[in-house]
Amino acid sequence: MTPLRRVAALVVLAALPTAVLVVFFVVPVAGMLGRGLVVDGHLDVGGVLEVLARDRTRRVLWFTVWSSTVGTALSVLLGLPAAYTLHRLRVPGVRVVRAAVMVPFVLPTVVVGVAFLELLGESGPVVRWTGLELEGTSVAILLGMVFFNVAVVVRVVGAAWESLDPRPAEAAATLGASPARVLLTVTWPQLRPAVVSAASVVFLFCATAFGVVLTLGGLRYSSVETEIYLLTTDLLDLQGAAALSIVQLLAVAALMVLAGRLRPREDVRVARVRARPRRPRRGDLPALAATTLVLLFLAAPMAALVLGSLRVDGGWSLAHYRAVASAHEDTYTGSSAGQALLVSLRTSVDATWMSLLLGGLVAIVGSRRSRSRAERRVRRVLDGFFMLPLGVSAVTLGFGMLLTLDSDFLDLRDSPLLVPLAQALVALPLVVRTLLPVLGGIDDRQRQAAASLGAGPWRTFLTVDVPVAWRPLLACAGFAFAVSLGEFGATSFLARPDDPTLPVVIYRLLSRPGTATYGTALAASVVLAAVTAAVMLAVERLRVRTWGAW
Amino acid sequence: MLSIEGVSVAYDGHDVVSGVDLRVEDGEVLAVLGPSGCGKSTLLRAVAGLEPCRGRLGWDGRDLARVPTHRRGFALMFQDGQLFDHLTVARNVAYGLRVQRVRGREAAARTEELLELVGLAGYGDRMPATLSGGERQRVALARSLAPRPRLLLLDEPLSALDAGLRERLAGDLRDILRGAGTTALLVTHDHEEAFTVADRMAVMREGRVVQAGALSDVWREPADAWTALFLGYARVLEGPAAAALAAAGGLADPGGRAVAVRRSALVVDEAGRLSGRVRSVRATPVQTRLVVDASTGHDGLPGVGEVDAVAPLEARVRPGDEVRLRVEPGRVAVLG
Numbered sequence: 057m058t059p060l061r062r063v064a065a066l067v068v069l070a071a072l073p074t075a076v077l078v079v080f081f082v083v084p085v086a087g088m089l090g091r092g093l094v095v096d097g098h099l100d101v102g103g104v105l106e107v108l109a110r111d112r113t114r115r116v117l118w119f120t121v122w123s124s125t126v127g128t129a130l131s132v133l134l135g136l137p138a139a140y141t142l143h144r145l146r147v148p149g150v151r152v153v154r155a156a157v158m159v160p161f162v163l164p165t166v167v168v169g170v171a172f173l174e175l176l177g178e179s180g181p182v183v184r185w186t187g188l189e190l191e192g193t194s195v196a197i198l199l200g201m202v203f204f205n206v207a208v209v210v211r212v213v214g215a216a217w218e219s220l221d222p223r224p225a226e227a228a229a230t231l232g233a234s235p236a237r238v239l240l241t242v243t244w245p246q247l248r249p250a251v252v253s254a255a256s257v258v259f260l261f262c263a264t265a266f267g268v269v270l271t272l273g274g275l276r277y278s279s280v281e282t283e284i285y286l287l288t289t290d291l292l293d294l295q296g297a298a299a300l301s302i303v304q305l306l307a308v309a310a311l312m313v314l315a316g317r318l319r320p321r322e323d324v325r326v327a328r329v330r331a332r333p334r335r336p337r338r339g340d341l342p343a344l345a346a347t348t349l350v351l352l353f354l355a356a357p358m359a360a361l362v363l364g365s366l367r368v369d370g371g372w373s374l375a376h377y378r379a380v381a382s383a384h385e386d387t388y389t390g391s392s393a394g395q396a397l398l399v400s401l402r403t404s405v406d407a408t409w410m411s412l413l414l415g416g417l418v419a420i421v422g423s424r425r426s427r428s429r430a431e432r433r434v435r436r437v438l439d440g441f442f443m444l445p446l447g448v449s450a451v452t453l454g455f456g457m458l459l460t461l462d463s464d465f466l467d468l469r470d471s472p473l474l475v476p477l478a479q480a481l482v483a484l485p486l487v488v489r490t491l492l493p494v495l496g497g498i499d500d501r502q503r504q505a506a507a508s509l510g511a512g513p514w515r516t517f518l519t520v521d522v523p524v525a526w527r528p529l530l531a532c533a534g535f536a537f538a539v540s541l542g543e544f545g546a547t548s549f550l551a552r553p554d555d556p557t558l559p560v561v562i563y564r565l566l567s568r569p570g571t572a573t574y575g576t577a578l579a580a581s582v583v584l585a586a587v588t589a590a591v592m593l594a595v596e597r598l599r600v601r602t603w604g605a606w
Numbered sequence: 607m608l609s610i611e612g613v614s615v616a617y618d619g620h621d622v623v624s625g626v627d628l629r630v631e632d633g634e635v636l637a638v639l640g641p642s643g644c645g646k647s648t649l650l651r652a653v654a655g656l657e658p659c660r661g662r663l664g665w666d667g668r669d670l671a672r673v674p675t676h677r678r679g680f681a682l683m684f685q686d687g688q689l690f691d692h693l694t695v696a697r698n699v700a701y702g703l704r705v706q707r708v709r710g711r712e713a714a715a716r717t718e719e720l721l722e723l724v725g726l727a728g729y730g731d732r733m734p735a736t737l738s739g740g741e742r743q744r745v746a747l748a749r750s751l752a753p754r755p756r757l758l759l760l761d762e763p764l765s766a767l768d769a770g771l772r773e774r775l776a777g778d779l780r781d782i783l784r785g786a787g788t789t790a791l792l793v794t795h796d797h798e799e800a801f802t803v804a805d806r807m808a809v810m811r812e813g814r815v816v817q818a819g820a821l822s823d824v825w826r827e828p829a830d831a832w833t834a835l836f837l838g839y840a841r842v843l844e845g846p847a848a849a850a851l852a853a854a855g856g857l858a859d860p861g862g863r864a865v866a867v868r869r870s871a872l873v874v875d876e877a878g879r880l881s882g883r884v885r886s887v888r889a890t891p892v893q894t895r896l897v898v899d900a901s902t903g904h905d906g907l908p909g910v911g912e913v914d915a916v917a918p919l920e921a922r923v924r925p926g927d928e929v930r931l932r933v934e935p936g937r938v939a940v941l942g
Contacts (some may be wrong), residue, residue, distance in 0.1 A: 221690045229675040230654050230682035231702035232753055238676075241701075245692040 061429070069421045073414040079441065080477055084456030085301075085448055091459065092298020098480055100295070107299035117303070123194060124262035127201035131258050131452025132251065134202065134353070137346035143214035145340060146333040148492075153351065154214075155596035159589045160354055161207035162535070164542025165267020166559045167581040170566065171357035172200050172272055174364040174578065181360060194277055200268035203357065205258040206350060212257070216250030235339055258287070260311055264304070264449060264546045271566070280304050281545075285451045295427040301452045312443060358585065365578035368580030376579035393580040396561040399539055400584075403557055406476035407483065407540035408533050413482065415532065418442045421578045423495035439492075446485040450545025454478060458549050475550045475557070479540035486539065494528045495521060528597050534595035538588045556582050607631055608653070608757055608791065614813075615648050623649045624813045625661070630757070630791055635783055637792045638815075641836065645813040646793045650759050653791065659736035665756065676705075681755035683760040687746035689734040691766035695721070695745050696730030702753030722783060726903075740771045747779070747920050751786065758783070758790040764799055776802040803824075805859045809833050827942045833867035834941060838915045842866045842941070847910040855933030857940070864941045867913065868933040869895065871937035874917035877913040878932035881905040883914060884925050894919055898929065905930075 093099060107113055141147065142154045160168070169285050176182050176199075183189055184334045219223040220243070228242045229235075273279070275315045278286065280300050336344060368375045380393040404469040445453070457478060498521060506516040544559045554590050558580060565577035608630040615623040618673060623645040630636045640646045652659040655675035663670040670678060681702065689698050696717050703713045721727050722745040730887035735743060741937055743763060750758055763779065764772045780803045783790055794800050800807050808818035809829070817829035831842040848865040852858065855871075872880070874896070882900035889895075894917045900907040907913065915931055917923050 209709055221688075223684055224690055225686060226651075226656050226675070227682060227688045228655070228690075228701065229656070230678075230755075230759070231749070232676050232679065232705040233701075234676050235674075237705065242690060245690075524633075 066421060066424075066431070066434065067477070069417050073314050073417050073442065075479075076414060077481070078446075080457065080461075081445060081448075081453065081481055084460045085452055086456075087299055087460035088294075088452050088456030089298045090344065092295040092301070095295070098433060103295050104299040104302070107296045108303070110296075113296075113300070116278050116280055116283045116300075119194075119277060120263055120281075123197060123201070123277075123491070124259050127198050127205065127262040128255050128259045130198065130202045131205040131209050131262075132255050134350050135206045135254070135465075135537045136213060136251070137343040138206065138350045139210045139214035139217055141336075141340070141343050141347040142210060145336045145343075146331055147336060147344075151596070154210075155593045157210050157351070157354065157590075158207050158596060159585075159592050161211075162538035162588050162592055163204075164544060164562075164581075164584055164588065165204075165265070166271065166544050166562050166566075167361070167585050168203060168357065169267055169271025170202060170562065170581045171361035171585075172196060172203070172268075175357045175360040192273070192276060193474040194273075196272045198271055199275060200272050201262045201265055202267065203354065204265070205261055206354065208258050208261065209251075209254045212254035212375045213247065213250050216247055219242060220246055237283050244247070254410060256314060260308060260446065263311075266450060281449050281451060284449055285545075288451065288455050296603070297452075297455075300445070301449060304449055304452075308446075308448070312440075313448070348460075361585070362519045362582055365582045368575060376575040377583075379576045379581060380579045393558065393561055393565075393576060393583075396556055396558040397580075397583065397587075399555055401587075402405070403479065404537050404540040406473065407479035407543075410476060410480035411483040411487050411536040411540075412533055415484050415491060415536075416444075416529070418484075418488045419491035421494050422492050423498075425503060440489075442488055445481045450478075450543070451483055453481065454546035454549030457546070463466055474541065475547055478546040479543045480536070480541055482546060483536040483539040487536055490528055490532050490535065491525065494525050497562040498524055511599065529596045531598045534591045534598075537596075538591045541588055541591070542583070588605065607621040607666055608789070609662070609667075610653065611664070613649070613659050613663060614654060615645070615652050615657050615659045617648075622813050623652065623659070626810075626813075626815050628815065628818060632789050633787045634806065635780075635788075635790045635792060635804045637794060637800035637807040638810055639794060639797055639800045639807050639836075640810035644810045646795075647761055648789065648809045649810070650682070650761050650793045651758075654678065654680050654759055656682075670907040676750065679753075679756040680759055681750035681753065681757075682759040682761065683746050683750040683763050684780040686766050687734075687742040689742055689745055689749070691734050693734075693749055694730065695726070695732045695734065695737070698734065698745055699730075699748045699752050701749060704756075706753055706898055716752060717748075720752050721745075721753075723785075724748045725778070732743060739767055740775060743767065743775065744941075746833060747782070751782075751788070756789065758788050760790060760792040760794075762794055763792070763903065765794065765796065772796075772799070773802075779803050809836065811836075826939055828866060828939055830942050831864055831866070831941065834939060838868070839866035839939065840869040840871075843910060843913075847907040850907050851880075851933060852940070855935045855938055857935055857938065861942045866939045866941060868934075868937035869914045870916045871934050872898070872915035872931040873934060874914060874915060874921055874923060874929050875932035876929040876930055879905060880907065880933065881928060882907075882913070882915075884923055884927045884929055886925055887923055889919070892919070894916065894921065894923060895922060896929075898931065900931075 079372055093101075093104060096101060100417075138157065173191065174180055176196055178189075178191070180191075190199075224246070225238050225242050228238045233241065263279070264281050265279065266285070269277065269279045269282045270285065273282065280303065284297045284300050284304070287293040287300070319497065365376050366372050366374070380397075382392060382394065402526050418438070422435055424435075457474065461474065502520050503516050511519060543557060544563065547557055548560055548563065551557055556564070562577050562580050562584070565573045565580070607627075610628040613623060613626045614621050626649060628636065628638075629717060638646045638649065645688075648657060651657045653663060655670070655673065655678050655934055690701065693701070696714075699720055700713050701719045703709070703716060708716065717730065718727070721729055724747055726741060726748070727742050729737075729741070729745070734745065737745065743766070747763070747849055764775050767775065776799050783803065792800070792803055804819050804821060806818070807824055808815050810816070811832065817833055824833075825837065828837055828839070834842055834846065842864050843866075844864045845862075848860050848863070850928075851865055851867070852860050870893075878901065882898035885897045885899050887896055896915045896917060897912050898915045900910050900913045915928075915929075923929060
């Protein structure tokens with residue numbers, strides 16, 4: 057192919073995702089930032105600085121930094137032994153457990169918030185058994201963050217640990233190194249890039265956590281993300297929100313550049329020996345014990361949630377579930393929970409095909425080998441560009457869409473595709489990160505061999521790329537589906553008042569006083585969690601190694 | 607002294623090593639020779655304590671069953687070196703020394719000594735990624751030797767290298783092992799390598815040892831036809847053909863046993879006692895290789911189709927020619 061045609065092919069493939077990202081991401085976010093920065097027609101930098109100098113802003117920034125740091129440290133500490141146990145040892149039922157550990161990561165934040173309220177609330181088991189009142193404390197927020205992100209550590213580090221060539225460690229052992237010494241001098245240096253990469257992603261997720269901080273933090277604690285939400289919706293202080301958004305955007309961009317540098321570059325083309333999981337020995341007891349603790353910690357809030365949803369007036373009953381199933385429209389939430397579930401499912405289907413289409417195109421563009429330095433640079437810029445949604449507050453995105461898509465020439469405000477599109481953008485980075493290594497891992501010589509045997513580009517794609525990529529593609533579909541099912545930040549702005557998704561309904565039910573509606577919220581949360589978990593278990597069955605390879 | 611008694615290793619309920627008995631005396635190099643997949647590397651890993659096994663492994667009479675790998679003092683050198691890529695060459699070599707708490711000047715001196723021994727003096731500060739394949743294997747050897755292991759385990763140490771380098775390094779390896787009086791167990795599929803490096807050898811096939819003994823014994827009397835062919839003999843003759851060949855070579859009557867012949871066992875010679883018709887001719891740098899139909903002529907080998915033979919380069923032999931053949935007795939083996 058001539059250089060010109062290569063560039064043309066690149067442009068054609070990248071055109072659609074780029075256009076979508078510009079219209080539905082860059083424009084809204086820029087519009088949102090513009091509202092805050094431009095006052096009366098001129099740039100008001102002083103106003104932004106004034107916002108940053110506020111006492112409350114400084115408190116919010118400080119809380120975000122320290123809570124994310126501690127949350128990250130705890131997640132890594134708990135995740136490492138679990139990664140080892142679940143990916144290196146042969147324990148009965150390990151595959152089911154591995155899938156179960158992944159479920160929290162895609163659980164809707166609202167559901168997790170509710171579950172922790174059940175667990176830590178006044179009448180919850182923690183207060184009753186230990187007397188510890190954690191509701192509304194920073195500890196509760198940290199627990200919530202760890203709950204979500206242990207899965208990330210287990211996934212990223214576990215995958216690296218699993219594919220670690222066992223022979224250097226064996227060589228060290230034959231040179232007299234004890235297991236502890238092997239771990240420290242051989243395994244850890246090999247594993248470090250994966251751990252650092254996992255930690256930086258977890259930090260990112262902690263720092264932009266929205267639902268958990270909003271539901272568990274009460275009024276006392278606010279992170280940058282929830283503060284943006286409060287400033288925008290309650291205080292209508294767009295300048296303050298814009299200032300915080302800029303800070304967040306810059307910090308996240310810096311972090312992502314760092315994470316990209318540290319991302320382990322496993323050369324998938326090199327044939328390596330992979331360790332067979334082995335039966336646990338006595339030396340594995342600490343890891344097994346720690347893993348059991350992690351599992352209990354992950355199970356506790358979910359158990360509390362299920363139990364709470366079954367209790368009515370001191371007895372056991374399915375009344376809350378009947379309320380979810382009834383088509384009776386609630387005047388307060390504007391919908392019945394059952395109806396909202398249908399809306400959620402429909403929306404998620406749309407979001408899934410959108411993110412797959414966009415993510416697939418981006419992955420194809422990113423995985424092709426570059427012939428020149430300029431071409432490589434273009435691909436790298438595109439890659440970074442499509443990672444942006446990972447780092448921008450979903451709240452900023454949702455509110456920005458609300459503001460900019462309402463104009464005369466771009467009236468999409470009432471389009472039924474707006475909510476799925478926003479959710480697809482949120483899921484996009486995860487889809488790209490899963491597909492890219494798969495397509496990039498195909499040895500280019502395979503395609504060259506196909507071409508030399510007379511296959512055209514299309515046939516080469518069908519016979520070389522597709523057989524390798526269809527499983528990861530299916531896994532991505534499930535992943536995107538689950539993420540969009542639980543998406544709350546952007547959806548809470550964009551969902552039409554009479555057509556809310558289930559997470560939005562749960563949040564509305566929660567904000568209204570009354571035990572009956574609270575019970576319905578619990579039951580609806582269980583239903584939502586069950587659907588999400590089912591999707592994730594199906595994804596896990598596909599055994600795609602790169603999913604979660606951020 | 608290493609003793610292996612009735613050792614078996616199973617993968618997924620299927621024995622890949624079954625009932626192996628071997629001994630390695632102090633200061634001796636034993637080569638375990640076998641085709642890929644015969645279980646020889648698995649046996650080596652079991653000796654290192656990296657695979658659970660049945661049977662008895664002992665060192666100087668003491669059972670090793672409950673001794674973990676890192677306390678056995680058996681250094682294992684992998685086929686592809688397995689250098690620690692995050693450490694310099696010197697740190698790689700000194701790894702076992704640091705484990706033994708040998709540090710500072712003493713460790714530096716020993717490291718330098720070993721790098722010199724393997725011909726890499728001054729390479730200490732290089733990173734493994736900058737080395738060639740042969741250099742990596744030399745470093746791996748130095749690393750394995752540094753902590754003075756009781757037993758050195760070599761897993762196809764030269765197989766990943768190209769032919770010329772392999773031959774040269776095999777010689778170096780023999781000199782280094784002899785010089786240090788190292789006790790070693792070498793696993794390889796290359797009989798040339800085994801002959802160059804080892805004192806004794808054991809031939810393995812499908813998980814079992816088919817023959818073990820001194821190099822020359824195994825070489826002169828392969829246990830069976832398979833072993834002979836694996837050791838590089840070109841053909842195995844049986845029955846009357848074997849008897850006729852032995853008689854022509856002035857050897858004792860094999861008495862019904864089969865006879866293995868090297869490619870160069872039959873030489874074109876006017877005074878030879880056998881005859882045959884040349885089927886094909888191929889020139890090599892040192893001699894001409896022939897395929898001869900020995901079943902025709904009146905002095906042929908009864909019941910045998912084609913055999914290999916060689917002729918000096920200057921001999922003008924063409925397909926279809928009748929030639930006379932002399933038997934080189936040293937290149938013929940009577941099977942045990």
